[in-house]
Amino acid sequence: MQASLDEIISRYKAGSRESLLPLLQDIQIEFGYLNEEAILRVGQHIKLPSSKVYGIATFYDQFRFVQKGKFHIKVCRGTSCHMHGSLSILREVERVLNLKEGQTSRDGRFSLEAVSCMGACGSAPVMNVNGEFKTAIAIQDIAQIINFYRSTI
Amino acid sequence: MLFDIEVNGKTIKARREDTLLMALERNGIKVPTLCHIKDLLPSGACRMCVVEVEGRQGLIPACSHPVEEWMKVRTHSPRVIKARKTNTELLLSNHPDDCLYCERNGNCELQKLAEDLNVRERRFYGKKNKYKTDPSSASLLRDPAKCILCGRCIRVCEEIQKITALEFIGRGNKTQVGPAFNKGMNLSSCINCGQCVMVCPTGALAEKQYPALLQDALHNPEVKTVIQCSPTLSVTLAEEFGLRAGKDIEGVMYAALRKLGFDYVFDTSFGADLMITEQATEFYSRLKFGKLLPMFSSCCPAWIKYAEQTHPDLLENVSACKSPQQMLGALVSNHFAPLAGMSADDIYSVSAMPCIAKKFESQREQMTHKGITDVDLVLTTRELARLIRLNGIDIEQVEPELSDQPYQSRSTAGKMLAVSGGLTEAMIRTLHFLITGKETTQLKIQELRSGKGRKEYFVKIGEYKLGFAVVNGIGNVEPLISEIQKGRTDIHYIEVMACEGGCVGGGGQPIHPEKNNIKARAKSIYELDEKESNRFAHQNASLQSVYNSFLKEPGSELSLMHLYTTYEEREVMK
Numbered sequence: 001m002q003a004s005l006d007e008i009i010s011r012y013k014a015g016s017r018e019s020l021l022p023l024l025q026d027i028q029i030e031f032g033y034l035n036e037e038a039i040l041r042v043g044q045h046i047k048l049p050s051s052k053v054y055g056i057a058t059f060y061d062q063f064r065f066v067q068k069g070k071f072h073i074k075v076c077r078g079t080s081c082h083m084h085g086s087l088s089i090l091r092e093v094e095r096v097l098n099l100k101e102g103q104t105s106r107d108g109r110f111s112l113e114a115v116s117c118m119g120a121c122g123s124a125p126v127m128n129v130n131g132e133f134k135t136a137i138a139i140q141d142i143a144q145i146i147n148f149y150r151s152t153i
Numbered sequence: 154m155l156f157d158i159e160v161n162g163k164t165i166k167a168r169r170e171d172t173l174l175m176a177l178e179r180n181g182i183k184v185p186t187l188c189h190i191k192d193l194l195p196s197g198a199c200r201m202c203v204v205e206v207e208g209r210q211g212l213i214p215a216c217s218h219p220v221e222e223w224m225k226v227r228t229h230s231p232r233v234i235k236a237r238k239t240n241t242e243l244l245l246s247n248h249p250d251d252c253l254y255c256e257r258n259g260n261c262e263l264q265k266l267a268e269d270l271n272v273r274e275r276r277f278y279g280k281k282n283k284y285k286t287d288p289s290s291a292s293l294l295r296d297p298a299k300c301i302l303c304g305r306c307i308r309v310c311e312e313i314q315k316i317t318a319l320e321f322i323g324r325g326n327k328t329q330v331g332p333a334f335n336k337g338m339n340l341s342s343c344i345n346c347g348q349c350v351m352v353c354p355t356g357a358l359a360e361k362q363y364p365a366l367l368q369d370a371l372h373n374p375e376v377k378t379v380i381q382c383s384p385t386l387s388v389t390l391a392e393e394f395g396l397r398a399g400k401d402i403e404g405v406m407y408a409a410l411r412k413l414g415f416d417y418v419f420d421t422s423f424g425a426d427l428m429i430t431e432q433a434t435e436f437y438s439r440l441k442f443g444k445l446l447p448m449f450s451s452c453c454p455a456w457i458k459y460a461e462q463t464h465p466d467l468l469e470n471v472s473a474c475k476s477p478q479q480m481l482g483a484l485v486s487n488h489f490a491p492l493a494g495m496s497a498d499d500i501y502s503v504s505a506m507p508c509i510a511k512k513f514e515s516q517r518e519q520m521t522h523k524g525i526t527d528v529d530l531v532l533t534t535r536e537l538a539r540l541i542r543l544n545g546i547d548i549e550q551v552e553p554e555l556s557d558q559p560y561q562s563r564s565t566a567g568k569m570l571a572v573s574g575g576l577t578e579a580m581i582r583t584l585h586f587l588i589t590g591k592e593t594t595q596l597k598i599q600e601l602r603s604g605k606g607r608k609e610y611f612v613k614i615g616e617y618k619l620g621f622a623v624v625n626g627i628g629n630v631e632p633l634i635s636e637i638q639k640g641r642t643d644i645h646y647i648e649v650m651a652c653e654g655g656c657v658g659g660g661g662q663p664i665h666p667e668k669n670n671i672k673a674r675a676k677s678i679y680e681l682d683e684k685e686s687n688r689f690a691h692q693n694a695s696l697q698s699v700y701n702s703f704l705k706e707p708g709s710e711l712s713l714m715h716l717y718t719t720y721e722e723r724e725v726m727k
């Protein structure tokens with residue numbers, strides 16, 4: 001893993017602050033998230049304090065700071081879904097998984113993310129598990145959906 | 154180049170390079186600001202300073218807009234006031250509203266805005282954020298719930314101090330200010346200088362305090378309480394009581410401390426004289442052997458932490474002398490206690506400092522010996538003033554008293570540690586005596602008294618042609634270090650103080666968002682140096698008797714044991 005982080009970083013010129021976002025993107029694509037080591041190393045490489053690298057990275061929705069779970073659940077919080085009660089959906093998912101949005105369960109099985117419009121407004125409210133869409137969901141469906149994935153591990 | 158503009162129906166003069174805000178301020182017209190910091194580039198983020206300019210549709214932030222000829226400006230039109238008021242109300246909408254219990258109650262810029270703009274009801278209800286305080290640092294307490302995201306701390310830390318420990322994290326209504334990974338400040342690159350505290354408009358950043366510990370000690374008859382006061386305190390404390398900035402109230406301060414219940418009251422300037430004498434000796438021996446030069450000063454704990462985390466390879470070049478606070482603390486435990494027939498265990502040793510980094514310093518592992526800490530508790534100037542008020546002591550009615558023996562006398566050299574360059578002037582005086590056996594007659598060194606962030610002075614003392622460099626404001630140290638790393642050899646001694654102006658500008662000093670009294674404090678120190686008779690650290694009579702009866706001589710075995718320290722490389726999130 002270490003070698004690979006090195007490898008990605010070495011693709012970019014040392015000291016070049018413009019590389020920050022592409023560099024973070026590459027790391028996220030490779031590892032699925034940005035861990036502390038990656039942020040510290042990126043900072044050293046492009047000569048930007050880690051507080052700034054972290055601050056800038058957290059400004060963008062696209063970056064994650066904890067590893068994704070085996071099942072990554074996205075709940076849409078876009079406008080259409082919001083009008084169809086996506087907040088209660090999110091809360092229910094949080095309750096069933098005993099996780100807050102942005103977290104990954106201790107056993108690494110589930111992670112949860114609230115995202116903006118996923119382009120399926122016609123079937124709001126929607127959620128997505130590892131790329132698979134669940135459309136027009138109701139609160140009562142959630143436990144069942146999640147239990148299905150639980151049972152597959 | 155001057156030209157006219159019209160403000161609120163009157164014509165005033167403005168200068169070509171001014172921002173609108175500067176032009177208004179120069180003419181005595183007040184516009185509230187929040188994100189703006191004088192002398193830094195405007196960020197224009199908070200829009201508290203908006204004004205109406207004829208011919209412009211939107212309101213214009215005065216802090217970031219250049220002034221233009223014949224501008225017609227309204228600074229307090231109903232539209233402007235409404236915008237500022239709404240702005241303030243939005244800031245208040247998710248604010249914790251616990252002003253009565255807040256550190257900055259009565260000295261909070263948000264409170265003042267709400268008051269000035271006549272906010273009398275809550276129109277907006279935001280969700281209160283539930284951020285936890287960060288107590289991890291020994292010096293600094295962060296309370297993000299009170300943060301109004303003005304960004305001033307971030308800018309001071311980055312643009313002036315060049316540390317960049319803080320940054321905005323996240324965005325939208327989840328934005329916070331914090332160190333990397335939003336972890337504890339203790340893991341960050343923060344050097345505890347406290348300059349962020351000085352610019353925080355609310356109570357989101359403050360010094361770490363332990364009022365209960367002190368009360369317990371003061372009220373426990375079995376415990377003897379000792380307090381020492383930094384050379385800076387006597388020329389600062391008056392401000393906290395509405396007296397003239399720079400007024401020296403040394404004797405009154407000692408008397409007030411006794412009224413608070415302290416059993417013994419000492420002057421850290423004595424510790425400074427001791428430190429200067431030891432450090433001059435250390436420096437002279439490095440000179441003689443031509444080793445480990447240049448030597449850096451060691452009395453600023455923020456600089457020490459900076460060196461430990463940024464330049465571990467230079468640590469050998471840092472003087473091994475403890476700071477005056479820690480030297481005097483060590484003497485109190487190891488010299489004063491036995492002399493007074495006490496055990497060091499029974500002493501609670503307090504210091505009052507213009508500094509919050511001193512809190513961190515007192516807790517360094519190297520400052521505890523066999524379970525006895527040199528100094529148990531450090532108070533800032535602000536905390537001490539509050540303690541005096543809490544106890545109902547009327548400073549103006551107190552008769553001055555002297556500090557206690559056996560450390561009663563001090564030189565003005567020791568006193569000069571309060572100002573940037575003062576340590577170096579004091580060192581040169583003692584060094585001159587060490588090298589030539591005679592006192593120098595060239596006492597006042599103008600080059601070292603300027604307000605610049607970097608100063609240099611070259612002089613021949615005996616055989617030696619010496620270069621002295623002085624840095625104040627830690628952001629100014631890196632250029633000097635890189636010059637030295639690139640081979641500059643004309644500098645032999647380097648004084649580094651992390652705060653601009655030295656300790657008179659320390660992070661524990663009074664917070665007046667609108668005034669800057671640093672110059673007045675420094676002036677008062679220099680006046681003492683002109684006025685008083687003992688201007689040499691090594692001539693301090695109390696110090697000489699401590700050497701005769703206890704330490705023997707500078708650099709002796711006992712000195713090395715109690716007054717010197719070590720440093721360690723430090724891993725932080727840089």
Ligand code: SF4
Pocket residue numbers: 293309310314316317318319342343344345346347348349350
């Ligand atoms: S105390 Fe100094 S170094 Fe630490 S965050 Fe504040 S300004 Fe930065």
Ligand code: SF4
Pocket residue numbers: 345346452453454455456507508509510511650651652655656657658659660661
């Ligand atoms: S310059 Fe003085 S007040 Fe500032 S951190 Fe250093 S010792 Fe403390």
Ligand code: FES
Pocket residue numbers: 076077078079080081082116117118119120121124125126
């Ligand atoms: S708002 Fe949820 S898919 Fe568009």
Ligand code: FES
Pocket residue numbers: 185186187188189196197198199200201202203214215216217
């Ligand atoms: S003070 Fe002008 S925009 Fe903040």
